[in-house]
Structures are given as C-alpha cells and as structure tokens.
Amino acid sequence: MLSPAAVSDIVVRRIGRTPTAPAVSASARCSGCAMRHLCVPQGMASDDMPKLEAVICSARRVRRGESLYRSxxxxxxxxxxxxxxxxxxxxxxxxxxxxxxxxxxxxxxGLDGIATDVHAFSAVALEDSSICIIPYDALKTLCREVGTMQDRMNRLMGDQFNREASQMMVLGSLSAEERVAAFLLDVSDRNAQRGYSHAEFHLRMSREDMGSYLGITLETVSRILSRFQKRGLIETQGKFIRIDDLEGLRAL
Structure with a gap:
C-alpha cells in the first residue's frame, strides 16, 4: 500500500499545487464524511477504510463558476x-x-477520462464546492489489494452508464413538459438520498442550464415551470422550488 507521503507526492505532481496552496485542504476523511454511504467507500469494510483514506489524502475547494477539469x-x-x-x-x-x-x-x-487518458467532458462548479481528489494510479493499486474496492469501481462506472442511458431516454422520448417533471423528480429523489428535503430545495442550475441539459430552450423551461405552478404542482421563487403535488408530477 502506498504511504500517505507517497500519495501526497502523487497528488502534488498531478494537480500542480503544493499541499499548502489555498485551493487544497488536507482534511478528506471518508470516516467522518456524511456522504460516505453514497460515495466511493460505500460497501467497504471498516478495516479497509484507512487504506482508502491514505489514497484520498486531500480535498480541493472549487469556487462557483470555476472548472475542476476541462475537456x-x-x-x-x-x-x-x-x-x-x-x-x-x-x-x-x-x-x-x-x-x-x-x-x-x-x-x-472524472470517469470519462479512463478510456483515453484525457477528459471527454468539463466539470464546472455550480456553487462553492469541496472535491476529494483520488489519484487514479494509487486507486488502481488499492483495487488490486481490496476486492470490495474493485467492486465499488465497477458499480460507479455502471451507475454512470445507467444515468447517461436514462438521460438519452429523456431527451429522445419525452415531451418538454415530461422532461422538466422528470428533472425535478430526479433532484427530489437525490436530495432525499442525502437526508435533505425531497419537497423543498434550491436548483443550482440556472433556467438556461436546465434547458441545455434537457434539450429545450430557456423560454420553454420558464413557461413550463410557470404552468406547473398555476396547476398547483410546484411553487417557485428564483431558484427555490417547492413540490406541492409529488404524485401529480409523477403522473405527467
């Protein structure tokens, strides 16, 4: 297993920053993270957690609008x-x-970069965010040592494939109104998985971003949200959304 010092050296060389740079923090412990039940350590035995924490040895702060990586x-x-x-x-x-x-x-x-060793997509922060950095070479070594880690990686790639396939179905077979409803329900479900309210949340995406994601225009997004509000399905105020009729949204 790589030592924390060796992993830290890998991180410094690859992200091009020193450990004392303002953008990087040394506190990224999975055992103390509220999201560990959804994230990379999901399903790992407690005895193996320190091995993963030795790999995930830093967290980077990414400001709103800043790119984590570029295509x-x-x-x-x-x-x-x-x-x-x-x-x-x-x-x-x-x-x-x-x-x-x-x-x-x-x-x-970042899973998009595994196939060709370059990123196919860009990742941009919608709000000030904290990102754990996982050097891929060190992670591969860990996967060889810990079978559950390899299983988890396979699941992560499978989950991303399923999500992208679902998005293709949304864009290819649903009406504009159904797309907006499906998006709101998806955010609602994902918030609930994180212990947040499924009925009240802030959409970090702008209306324009929603339109790009759903393959419709900004004007169409705004018109559909207004229509949903008039029908008593939701209430909106800026980026704040409250779902008043969950079953009504699901029925669309």
Whole structure:
C-alpha cells in the first residue's frame, strides 16, 4: 500500500499545487464524511477504510463558476463531490456548450477520462464546492489489494452508464413538459438520498442550464415551470422550488 507521503507526492505532481496552496485542504476523511454511504467507500469494510483514506489524502475547494477539469486535459485523477454541486459539459463543433450531467455531494467525477487518458467532458462548479481528489494510479493499486474496492469501481462506472442511458431516454422520448417533471423528480429523489428535503430545495442550475441539459430552450423551461405552478404542482421563487403535488408530477 502506498504511504500517505507517497500519495501526497502523487497528488502534488498531478494537480500542480503544493499541499499548502489555498485551493487544497488536507482534511478528506471518508470516516467522518456524511456522504460516505453514497460515495466511493460505500460497501467497504471498516478495516479497509484507512487504506482508502491514505489514497484520498486531500480535498480541493472549487469556487462557483470555476472548472475542476476541462475537456481535452490529461486524466490523472478521479474526484468525489464532498459538498456542493457541479455540472459536466461538452462543447460541440460549432461552439455550443451542452450540459451533460449534474453531480451532487457523494457522487464521482472524472470517469470519462479512463478510456483515453484525457477528459471527454468539463466539470464546472455550480456553487462553492469541496472535491476529494483520488489519484487514479494509487486507486488502481488499492483495487488490486481490496476486492470490495474493485467492486465499488465497477458499480460507479455502471451507475454512470445507467444515468447517461436514462438521460438519452429523456431527451429522445419525452415531451418538454415530461422532461422538466422528470428533472425535478430526479433532484427530489437525490436530495432525499442525502437526508435533505425531497419537497423543498434550491436548483443550482440556472433556467438556461436546465434547458441545455434537457434539450429545450430557456423560454420553454420558464413557461413550463410557470404552468406547473398555476396547476398547483410546484411553487417557485428564483431558484427555490417547492413540490406541492409529488404524485401529480409523477403522473405527467
């Protein structure tokens, strides 16, 4: 197993910062994280947790609007959202940006870089966030030593595949109204998994971002949200959403 000092050296070389740089904190312990039941250590035995913590030896603060990584950059690390939220994006040949995903606390980022050693997407913070850094080479070593860690990696990749397949179904087969409803229900379910309210939350995505993610225009998103409010399904105030009729949304 790599020592904490060796892993720290890997992190410094790969993210290009010293351990004392303002953007990096040395406190990233899975055992004390409220999101561990959803994140990388899910399913690991308590005896194996210190081995993972030796790999995840730092957390990076990412300010709202700042990129964690960009499409085309070299892939060296996986990431886990400790707090906050990020969007993943890709740029089309004509320069248009397409939002491909929303990542919340407890979810992994960077798996898109494994296949080609470069990132296919960019990841941008929707709010001030804390991100755990997981050097990929050190993680592969851990997977060889701890079978449950390899199982967890397989599940993470499978979960991402399923989420992307679900998003393709949303874009390919649902009406604009159904897409917005499905998005609100998805955020509601994911908040509930984290112990937050399923009925009241702030949408960190702007209306424009929602439109990009759902394949509809900003005007259509705003019109549908207003329609939902008039029908008593939700209440909105800026980015604040309150779901008043959960079953009504599901029935759309």
């Amino acid at each position: 085309g950059e070299r892939f060296d690390n996986l990431y886990a959202v400790r707090s906050g939220s990020l969007k993943t994006t890709i740029v089309h040949r004509d320069g248009r940006e397409q939002i491909t995903g929303l990542r919340l606390a407890g979810e992994a980022l």
